[in-house]
Amino acid sequence: xxxxxxxxxxxxxxxxxxxxxxxxxxxxxxxxxxxxxxxxxxxxxxxxxxxxxxxxxxxxxxxxxxxxxxxxxxxxxxxxxxxxxxxxxxxxxxxxxxxxxxxxxxxxxxxxxxxxxxxxxxxxxxxxxxxxxxxxxxxxxxxxxxxxxxxxxxxxxxxxxxxxxxxxxxxxxxxxxxxxxxxxxxxxxxxxxxxxxxxxxxxxxxxxxxxxxxxxxxxxxxxxxxxxxxxxxxxxxxxxxxxxxxxxxxxxxxxxxxxxxxxxxxxxxxxxxxxxxxxxxxxxxxxxxxxxxxxxxxxxxxxxxxxxxxxxxxxxxxxxxxxxxxxxxxxxxxxxxxxxxxxxxxxxxxxxxxxxxxxxxxxxxxxxxxxxxxxxxxxxxxxxxxxxxxxxxxxxxxxxxxxxxxxxxxxxxxxxxxxxxxxxxxxxxxxxxxxxxxxxxxxxxxxxxxxxxxxxxxxxxxxxx
Amino acid sequence: xxxxxxxxxxxxxxxxxxxxxxxxxxxxxxxxxxxxxxxxxxxxxxxxxxxxxxxxxxxxxxxxxxxxxxxxxxxxxxxxxxxxxxxxxxxxxxxxxxxxxxxxxxxxxxxxxxxxxxxxxxxxxxxxxxxxxxxxxxxxxxxxxxxxxxxxxxxxxxxxxxxxxxxxxxxxxxxxxxxxxxxxxxxxxxxxxxxxxxxxxxxxxxxxxxxxxxxxxxxxxxxxxxxxxxxxxxxxxxxxxxxxxxxxxxxxxxxxxxxxxxxxxxxxxxxxxxxxxxxxxxxxxxxxxxxxxxxxxxxxxxxxxxxxxxxxxxxxxxxxxxxxxxxxxxxxxxxxxxxxxxxxxxxxxxxxxxxxxxxxxxxxxxxxxxxxxxxxxxxxxxxxxxxxxxxxxxxxxxxxxxxxxxxxxxxxxxxxxxxxxxxxxxxxxxxxxxxxxxxxxxxxxx
Numbered sequence: 001x002x003x004x005x006x007x008x009x010x011x012x013x014x015x016x017x018x019x020x021x022x023x024x025x026x027x028x029x030x031x032x033x034x035x036x037x038x039x040x041x042x043x044x045x046x047x048x049x050x051x052x053x054x055x056x057x058x059x060x061x062x063x064x065x066x067x068x069x070x071x072x073x074x075x076x077x078x079x080x081x082x083x084x085x086x087x088x089x090x091x092x093x094x095x096x097x098x099x100x101x102x103x104x105x106x107x108x109x110x111x112x113x114x115x116x117x118x119x120x121x122x123x124x125x126x127x128x129x130x131x132x133x134x135x136x137x138x139x140x141x142x143x144x145x146x147x148x149x150x151x152x153x154x155x156x157x158x159x160x161x162x163x164x165x166x167x168x169x170x171x172x173x174x175x176x177x178x179x180x181x182x183x184x185x186x187x188x189x190x191x192x193x194x195x196x197x198x199x200x201x202x203x204x205x206x207x208x209x210x211x212x213x214x215x216x217x218x219x220x221x222x223x224x225x226x227x228x229x230x231x232x233x234x235x236x237x238x239x240x241x242x243x244x245x246x247x248x249x250x251x252x253x254x255x256x257x258x259x260x261x262x263x264x265x266x267x268x269x270x271x272x273x274x275x276x277x278x279x280x281x282x283x284x285x286x287x288x289x290x291x292x293x294x295x296x297x298x299x300x301x302x303x304x305x306x307x308x309x310x311x312x313x314x315x316x317x318x319x320x321x322x323x324x325x326x327x328x329x330x331x332x333x334x335x336x337x338x339x340x341x342x343x344x345x346x347x348x349x350x351x352x353x354x355x356x357x358x359x360x361x362x363x364x365x366x367x368x369x370x371x372x373x374x375x376x377x378x379x380x381x382x383x384x385x386x387x388x389x390x391x392x393x394x395x396x397x398x399x400x401x402x403x404x405x406x407x408x409x410x411x412x413x414x415x416x417x418x419x420x421x422x423x424x425x426x427x428x429x430x431x432x433x434x435x436x437x438x439x440x441x442x443x444x445x446x447x448x449x450x451x452x453x454x455x456x457x458x459x460x461x462x463x464x465x
Numbered sequence: 466x467x468x469x470x471x472x473x474x475x476x477x478x479x480x481x482x483x484x485x486x487x488x489x490x491x492x493x494x495x496x497x498x499x500x501x502x503x504x505x506x507x508x509x510x511x512x513x514x515x516x517x518x519x520x521x522x523x524x525x526x527x528x529x530x531x532x533x534x535x536x537x538x539x540x541x542x543x544x545x546x547x548x549x550x551x552x553x554x555x556x557x558x559x560x561x562x563x564x565x566x567x568x569x570x571x572x573x574x575x576x577x578x579x580x581x582x583x584x585x586x587x588x589x590x591x592x593x594x595x596x597x598x599x600x601x602x603x604x605x606x607x608x609x610x611x612x613x614x615x616x617x618x619x620x621x622x623x624x625x626x627x628x629x630x631x632x633x634x635x636x637x638x639x640x641x642x643x644x645x646x647x648x649x650x651x652x653x654x655x656x657x658x659x660x661x662x663x664x665x666x667x668x669x670x671x672x673x674x675x676x677x678x679x680x681x682x683x684x685x686x687x688x689x690x691x692x693x694x695x696x697x698x699x700x701x702x703x704x705x706x707x708x709x710x711x712x713x714x715x716x717x718x719x720x721x722x723x724x725x726x727x728x729x730x731x732x733x734x735x736x737x738x739x740x741x742x743x744x745x746x747x748x749x750x751x752x753x754x755x756x757x758x759x760x761x762x763x764x765x766x767x768x769x770x771x772x773x774x775x776x777x778x779x780x781x782x783x784x785x786x787x788x789x790x791x792x793x794x795x796x797x798x799x800x801x802x803x804x805x806x807x808x809x810x811x812x813x814x815x816x817x818x819x820x821x822x823x824x825x826x827x828x829x830x831x832x833x834x835x836x837x838x839x840x841x842x843x844x845x846x847x848x849x850x851x852x853x854x855x856x857x858x859x860x861x862x863x864x865x866x867x868x869x870x871x872x873x874x875x876x877x878x879x880x881x882x883x884x885x886x887x888x889x890x891x892x893x894x895x896x897x898x899x900x901x902x903x904x905x906x907x908x909x910x911x
Contacts, residue, residue, distance in 0.1 A: 050510040051843035083761070092771055095761040100829050102836020121839050151774030155729065159777050159797050163626065163727040266726050268621040304565075305555035314551060317610055320617050344617050374559045381562025381581050384513050388844045448624055448726055 032397070032407055033225040035232070039241040040213025043232045044397055044407055045225040048390050054221030056128045057117040057394040058136075061216075061402055062209035064187040065111045065332050066247065071201050073189015076109040077153055078205045082116065083107075084145040086138040091145055094131055101127060109187055112331040113402040119391060122222045126231055133235040136215070139206055146199035154195070157188045165265035169273060169443045176261050177275050177439035181252045183332040211242035218398045220390040252277075252333050259439040267445035269320065270348050271341045274355060277437035278326060280334040284409040284416070290328035291416045292424040293336055293432065298375030299367050299425065300324035300338075300358065305374065307358055308340075318346050318354045329403045329413075336432060348442055359433045366426040379417050489866045490842065492852065493686055500674035501697040504852040505689045506681050508845060512582045514682025515849045518598055518696055519568060519575030519857050522670035524648035525709045525787070531662060533615070533650015535670075538603075538663045539567055539574040541611060545604040547596030554593055563590035565597075571644050572709070572787045573857055574670075575677075577849070582683035591695060598671075599699040603663045616652050626731045626898045629723055630795075634733045637719050637894040638791060642712055644737075672703030677856035681849040712737045712789040714892045725899035730803035731795075734810060734895040738792030738887055741785040741858040745883035747871045749783055752880035754830040755822040756814070757781025757794055762829065768813045769796055775806045787858070792888060803897055804905040811890070818888060821881035834872045 031047040064075050085091035098105040103120035118128040161167045171186045178184035189197075217236070219228050255277055281290040301308050301324040308322040320341040327334065338359075342351040386392050397407040493505040501518075527535050543565055544551040558565065563580035576598065580590040622628040632647055639645030649655070678693045715736060739745060750758075757765035757780050769779035779796040794814065798806040822830070842848050842865065855864050897905065 050508070051839060053839050053843040092761060092767075096829075099759065099762045099833045100836075102833050102838065102840070104837065104840065119840055121836060124836075148771075148774040152770055152777055155775070155798060156777040158729045158799065163729055266624055268624050269617060303555070303559040305552065305559040310552060310555065313614075314610070317613075320614055344613055374556070377560060377562035381513075381564075381586070384511060384581055385564070385579060387511055388513070388846055390843070445624075 031225075034407075035225075035229040037212060037233060037237055039237065039239055040211075041215055041217060041232065041236050041239075042401075043217045043219065043229060044401065045223060045228045046218075046220040046390075046393055046397060046407075047223065047225065048220055048387070048393065049222045052122050052222050053119065053390065054122045054125050054219060054223055055117055055119045055390050055394045056125060056132070057115055057218045057220075057398055058132050059113050059115045059216045059218065059398045059402055060209055061113055061214050062205070063110050063112040063114060063331075064185060064189075065182040066209065067182060067185065067189075070193060071197065071205075072185040072193045073153070073157075073187070074193075074197060074201050074205045075114055076188055077150060077194070077197060078202045079107050079109045079114050079116075080149045080153055081141055081146060081202050081206075082135055082139065084142070084149065085140045086134050087140060088138070089131065089134060091140075094135065097131065098124075098128065103128070111183055111187055112399070115398060117391070117394065125219070125223065125228070126235070129231050129235040132217075133239060136210055136212065136236070137239045139210070141199060141203050141206065143199045146202060150194060150197060153188070154191065157191060157194065161186065161188060162191070165263070165267045165443055165445070166271065168265055169263045169271065169441050172261055172263050173273050173275055173439060173441040176259050176441065177255075177277075177335065178252055178333065181250050181333055208242075208245050211244065212236055212239050213241040214244055216398060216401050218394045218401070220394045220397070255437045255439075258435050260442075261440070262442050262444050264444045264446050266448050267443060269341050269443075270445055271443040272339065272348050272351055272355075273441045274338040274352070275439045275441075276336045276338075276433050278334040278336040278432050280330055280332075281328045281405070281413075284405060284412050288416070288420070288424060289428050289431075290334070291413070292420050292428040293326045293334075294328050294417055295372060295375050295420040296362070296367075296425050296429055297324045297326040297336070298378060299362075299371050302375045302378045307371075308338075308355075311358065312340070312351075312354050313343075316354065317343050319343055319351055322351075322355070329400060329405055331403055352440070359429060362426060362429045363433070367422050369422060372420065372422055372425070376418050379414060383414055490848065490851075492855070492862050492865075493689070494856075494862055495690070497673070497678070497690075497693050497697050499698060499700070499702065501676035501678055501693065501700070502856050503678045503680065503689070503693040504856045505679075505686065506848055506852065507683075507685060507689075508681060508848075509683055511845065512683055513580065513845070514582050514587070514680065514684055515577060515579050515845055516594075516678065516680045516682075516692060516696070517568065517575055517577035517849060517853050519573050519677045519679075519853055520671050521572060521675050521707050521787070521857075522574035522666070523570050523572045524646055525571045525643040526666075526670055526707055527643055527646050527650070529646065529654075531650075531654060531658060532646045533655040534658055534662050534666050535574060536569055536649055537608075537611065537615065537655065537658055538666045538671075539569055539576070540615075541603050541608060541663060542576065542601045543597045544607045544611065545602040547600035547602070549593070549596060551604075551607060554597065557589055557593050561586040561590040563587075565594070568853075569648065570786075571648065571790070575853070591692060595695050595699075598696055601667060603660050603667075605660050608658075608660055608663070612655055612658065615649060615655050619647075619649055619652050619655065622649070626725050626727045626729070629725060630731045630733050630896055630898045633721055633723055633896045633898070634735070634791075634793070634894060637721060637896065638715055638736055639712065640715070643709060644712065644786070644788065644790070668701045669703075670707060671700060673697050673700035674703050675706065676700060677853060679849050679852035679856060681845050681852060709788045714889075715894055716892075718891055718893050718895070720895045721897075722900050722902060722905065723896065723898045727899040728800065729797045730800050730806075730900045731797050731898045732803060732807060732810070732896070732900075733793055733795045734807075734893055735781075735791050735793030736888070736893045737789040738783045739785045740789055741787065741860075743785065745879075745887060746785065748875050748879040748883040749887060751827070751830050751834065751872055751875045752822065752884055753781055753783055754834060755826045755880075756817050759830065759833065762833070764813050764817060765794065765796075765810070768809050769798075769806060773805075773809065775802055775809065779810075800899060800901045801904045803900045804907060807895070807897070807905070814888070814890065818884055818890070821877055821884070824877065827875070827877055827880070831872055831875070835869050838869055 312319040322340040776796040781794040784790040
C-alpha cells in the first residue's frame with residue numbers, strides 16, 4: 001500500500017521505468033518514495049544513482065529520552081547487545097557477515113532514537129535486510145554476553161565523558177537546565193545505573209520498543225524503490241507489530257530564573273556554556289520562531305564572517321573561541337546555546353558580558369539584510385553539499401521522521417529559512433535569550449599534578465529481580 | 466548515461482566481474498604552465514565542485530627551533546591576502562556559501578575549496594582562493610593574535626591524555642627526526658615565530674612545481690585547466706625539491722609511563738613503519754586489516770574488547786608517509802587494567818608475527834576490501850582525496866584501477882614476511898599515560 005505522496009511516488013516510478021536520458025535531466029533532483037508494511041514498518045527510499053552503493057538505516061523511535069530513572073543508558077546498552085546474536089546468527093556474526101561482503105556496519109544511540117546502518121554494494125541490500133529483520137524479532141540477549149559488554153560500555157563512558165572536561169560540562173549543563181524532561185540524563189547513562197544494570201533490563205527495553213511499528217527504514221543509494229519495498233515486504237513483512245508502552249510527555253515546568261553551575265576538571269583553559277530555553281518546530285508550515293532562531297544562530301556563528309568569531313575572537317580578542325548553536329527539529333525541549341573560551345588574560349565573567357553584549361546588540365539594533373543573506377547562502381549551499389554523502393542523506397531523512405516531521409518537510413524548511421526577516425530574528429532574540437530561562441555552566445580548570453583521580457563509585461551490587 | 470561518476474563507478478562493478486581493461490575512474494592529469502600537477506575527474510551528478518591544492522609543507526619541514534612554523538603558515542593564508550583583510554575574505558566566502566578546509570599533517574599542507582558550480586557563486590570563491598594561495602599577506606597583528614591562540618591551545622591540549630600519549634610516542638619513536646616534532650609546535654617555539662619566518666617558509670615550500678591540484682565535480686576539462694592556472698600561476702618557483710631525512714629504527718624497545726589523573730589509561734605501542742611507496746604496502750594493508758584494522762573482525766578488537774571487555778576501542782594501523790610513518794597499536798582501558806590489556810596486545814601481536822593470519826582470515830579480509838571497494842569512491846569528497854593522494858605521493862594514475870587486483874594478489878607468505886621486516890618488537894616503543902604503576906607491575910609489564 002503506497003502511503004507516500006502520489007506525486008513523488010509516480011515521479012519515482014516514471015524515472016525507474018524511463019530511459020536513462022531522463023535521469024540526466026533529473027540528475028540533480030532527488031527522488032524520494034515512501035511505503036508502509038501492514039505491521040507498521042515505514043520504508044523511505046531516496047534514489048541516488050551516482051555510485052553503485054547503498055546505505056540501509058533502520059531507526060527505532062527509542063532513545064535515551066524514553067528511559068526511566070535508574071535505568072539510564074539502557075537504550076545504548078541494548079544497541080551494543082544487538083550485535084550479540086540471535087537464534088540463528090551467533091554473537092559477533094552480524095558484523096562479520098556484512099564485512100565479508102565488503103560492507104560497513106555500525107549503530108548509534110541518541111536522545112531521540114537508536115539507529116543501525118549498513119553501507120554496501122547495492123547487490124548486498126537483501127543481506128542487510130535479512131540480518132536487520134532477524135535481530136528486530138529474534139535477539140537472544142544472554143547474561144554472559146551482557147556481563148562482558150556492560151564493561152565495554154563503562155569504558156566507553158570513561159573515554160567519552162568522564163575523562164573529557166567539555167563532555168562533563170555538557171552533561172552537567174543538561175542535568176541542571178532540565179529538571180523533569182529526560183533530556184536531562186546522558187545518553188550513555190550515569191555510571192551508577194550502568195553498574196547496576198542487568199541483562200533483564202536490556203531484555204525489557206528490547207521487548208518494549210523493538211517492533212516494526214516503532215521503526216523507520218531509510219534506504220539511500222543506487223536502488224529502485226519498488227524493488228526495495230518488495231525486499232522489505234519479504235524480510236520484515238512477517239514480523240508482528242507490538243503494543244508500545246505509553247510515552248509520558250514529562251514536560252518541563254517553567255524555569256523561574258538563571259541557574260549557574262561550575263564543573264572542576266583537569267584542564268588548562270576555562271570555558272563557558274550558556275543555554276537558553278527555546279521552542280522547537282511543531283508545525284512546519286505555520287511556525288516561524290524556530291526558523292528565526294536557526295537564522296539567529298547562523299548570523300552569530302554560521303560561517304567565518306559571523307558575529308561571534310568576527311567580533312569576539314578577531315576584533316576584540318576577548319575569546320579564544322566562541323560559538324552559537326540551536327536545533328529546531330527534535331522530540332524534546334529546545335535550547336539555544338552560546339559557548340566560549342576566554343582569550344588568555346580574559347576572564348569568564350568578561351566573556352559572559354561580551355556574549356551578553358552581542359545578544360543585547362541584536363535585541364536593540366537587529367541584524368542587517370546583508371547578514372541575513374549571508375546566513376541564507378550557507379543554508380542554500382549546504383543543501384547541495386550534503387547530497388554528496390548518501391549516509392548523511394539517510395541521517396537527515398531519519399532524524400526528521402523520528403522528530404515527527406516528514407522527510408518532505410525538508411524542502412519547505414529551506415524555503416521558510418530563506419523567508420526569515422530581520423525583524424523576526426530580532427524578535428526571537430528578545431523573547432528567548434533572557435535571564436529567566438538561562439542556565440550557565442563554567443569549566444573551572446584544575447591542574448593535573450597533585451590530584452587524585454575522581455574516585456569511582458564502588459562497584460554496585462547487581463540488582464536481583 | 467546519467468553522469469560521469471555513475472558511469473565511472475559502474476565500471477567498478479564491471480571490473481569486479483573480471484573485465485580489468487576498463488578504467489574505474491577516468492583521471493585526467495596534466496601540468497600547468499609553471500609546473501603544478503593537476504588531477505581531474507569530471508562528475509555532473511551534483512551542481513558543485515571541490516578543488517584542493519597541496520604542498521610538501523607539513524610539519525616534517527619544521528626545525529626543532531622553529532617548530533610550529535609550517536602549521537602557522539598554513540593557518541595564516543586565509544587571514545589576509547592580496548590586499549583583502551581576514552574579514553573581507555571571510556565575508557566574500559560566506560556570501561557565496563563556499564567553504565574552505567585545510568589539510569595538515571607531517572608531510573602535507575594544503576587547502577581545499579568546496580563551492581556551488583554556478584558562476585555567480587564559483588567565480589568570487591575562486592578569486593578569494595587564488596589570492597589566499599598565491600598572495601598571503603601574513604598581517605603582523607593577526608600573526609600576534611593567532612600565536613596567542615595557538616599557545617593557549619597547545620597548553621590546553623597538553624592536559625589531555627591522548628595528546629600526552631602521542632607526543633611521548635613521537636619523541637621516542639622519532640628522536641632527532643622532524644616526524645617527532647609536534648605539528649602545532651611548542652609554546653616556546655611558536656612564541657618566537659616572526660612574520661619573516663612565515664614568509665620565508667611560504668616562499669620555500671609553497672612552490673608551483675611542488676603543488677598538487679586535485680579537482681572533482683561539475684566542470685569540464687577546459688574549465689578545470691583554467692581553474693588550475695588561476696590557482697597556481699602566481700605561486701613562487703622553487704630552487705630544489707624539499708626532502709625529509711631517512712628515519713632510523715629506535716635502538717631498542719622502550720617503555721614510558723606518564724602520570725595523569727584520568728580514569729582510563731591510554732596506551733600506544735609501535736615503531737616507524739613504512740613509506741607510502743613501500744613494496745610491502747599491500748601485504749601490510751591487508752595483514753593489518755586482520756590484526757587491528759578491520760574493526761570487529763580484527764584480532765585486536767576480538768581479544769581486547771569482545772572476549773575480555775577491556776576497552777571500547779582497540780586498533781592498529783600503518784600511516785605511510787614520504788618517509789617511514791608510524792605503525793601503532795592503541796587502546797584505552799580502566800587504570801587498573803592497563804597491565805592486563807598491554808599483555809593481551811603483546812600476546813596478540815606476538816602470535817600474529819609468529820604464525821601469521823590463517824587462510825580463512827586472509828580470504829575474509831580480501832572479501833571485505835574488494836567487496837567494499839565501491840564504498841571507497843562513492844562521493845566527490847572521497848574521490849578528491851584519492852586524487853590528492855595519488856598526486857602527492859606520485860602513485861600511478863592507475864592506482865585506483867590496480868587497487869583490487871593488488872589486494873587479490875596478496876599471499877599469506879607475503880604478509881608474514883612483510884610484518885617480519887617491518888614490525889620487530891625488539892624496537893617497539895610503548896607509552897602508557899595515566900597508568901597505575903602498581904597495576905602495571907602486578908601484571909608483570911616491564
